[in-house]
Amino acid sequence: MSACGADGRTLRVDLRTDYQPGRRFESIRVEVLQPLDDGSLRNLRELTVGADASLDYVAGERVGSLEDFADGLYVVRVSLLDLGDATVAVRAVEARVRGNTTVTAVITLSCDEVECPGVADAEDATVCSGGRCVPSDCRPEQPETCPEPACDADGDCPAASACTEGVCIGGECLVRADDAVCGAEQICDAQLGCLLRPGVDGGPGCPAMELACDDGLDEDCDGLVDCEDPDCAAIACAPMEATEWGSCGGFDEPCGQAGQRTREVTTYACGAGACEAETVTEAEDCSRDTEGDPCRAPTTEDWGGCGGYADACDRTGTRSRTVTSYACAAGACEGSARQESGSCSRTVNDGTSCGSNRACCNGSCTSMTANGSCGACKVNCSAIGLSCRSTGSGGYACYGCTTNAMCRAEYGSSTTCWSPSGTMWCRCQCPIDDTVCADGGCGAGFYCHDAQSSGAPNFCSPNR
Secondary structure (H helix, E strand, O other), X not given: OOOOOOOOEEEEEEEEEOOOEOOOEOEEEEEEEEEOOOOOEXXXXXXXXXXXXXXXXXXXXXXXXXXXXXXXXXXXXEEEEOXXXXXXXXXXXXXXXXXXXXXXXXXXXXXXXXXXXXXXXXXXXXXXXXXXEEOOOOXXXXXXXXXXXXXXXXXXXXXXXXXXXEEEEOOEEEEEEOHHHOOOOEEEEOOOEEEEOOOOOOHHHOOOOOOOOOOOOOOOOOOOOHHHOHHHEOOEEEEEEEOOOOOOEOOOOOOOOEEEEEEEEEEEEEEOOEEEEEEEEEEEEEEOOOOOOEEEEEEEOOOOOOEOOOOOOOOEEEEEEEEEXXXXXXXXXXXXXXXXXXXXXXXXXXXXXXXXXXXXXXXEEEEOEEOOEEOOOXXXXXXXXXXXXXXXXXXXXXXXXXXXXHHHOXXXXXXXEEOHHXXXXXXXXXXXXXXXXXXXXXXXXXXXXXXXXXXXXXXXXXXX
């Protein structure tokens, strides 16, 4: 049996009944049910025990103790079953568990044909006990929920037959059968009185009907045994057989929690002079826990635009998109959206202006007046032992060269070491026609500016 709570409460179930064990019932089934919001009951626990004819069920006997219950409201249903597992009588008791709890189910013969509530009863008097209608939470452990006691002493309670006596227990009237009142070969049936014991041929004193339809005895002395006797028509002649319950299924949707399970039940009853079997499919409600289970595939929206660049030269940014995951919550498939981020990039050409005398070099905004990037990203004056200086005509170039080869180590092959008036500049070569030739010793994305007419060296620049 699986636990249904974490509080570890013990639920003790007692039975008080004047139905006779071994004669009127053969076993006892206890079901613990949990009321749901929709008014239905969920079966949490079930226990079946055999009836012991040596026990005094009239005074009350414990039929089971069930462990690991949480505090809360439950319905305890106790059923008396015959040899074929058919229900003889049943009592459902509503009980609120607060700590270890005892629940006594009182099932009396006097309730056999009573329907509750009766015309004169209150609306909440929905169950029968001691022949009268009482509320569903009425039980010996909490008499305040019950009507006034039906008796104070045994003398207040009537007998059911000549071999029984009325007894008052817990304010309820029951009857106790006494075999000693009957003859030596008789037994006391609480409802029918003294009857011949099974297997005894009483001759003219035989009972009017068969007492059992599965014992191979001719109790009523008519020469017919069990199912051969018309008295046994439609009476159980063998124990019920049932397969194991199948798996819980038939859920409405992926998150559905209420389903059904089935089993095959075979009952045996006398018909046409023989013990006949009938198999039916029995169904009962069941449930599963789907909370948090995935219920459909996630959905992903398109990426948004790339952004979040540090500056005009930054090539790496971020972008985001919405991803929605779906999981079961309270029996429904619910979506939960989250933002997912990812890296992205853009093209920023070297030479793109990013400020006064500054240009983008390999993704960074770089000064075009520095030794490491003199007029162009790939011009490093320090690498050839020179320094970066203003040309005086709007640009910057490496200063201090002595040979063309020195300049060409950093610039293109068309570069010369230009030294008018003793100055020594690495000058990119451009036509002497007021035009600008791209990449003339400056590198991709930069331009050689023709400054010869001003007497200054031609220079590299990210701008035309």
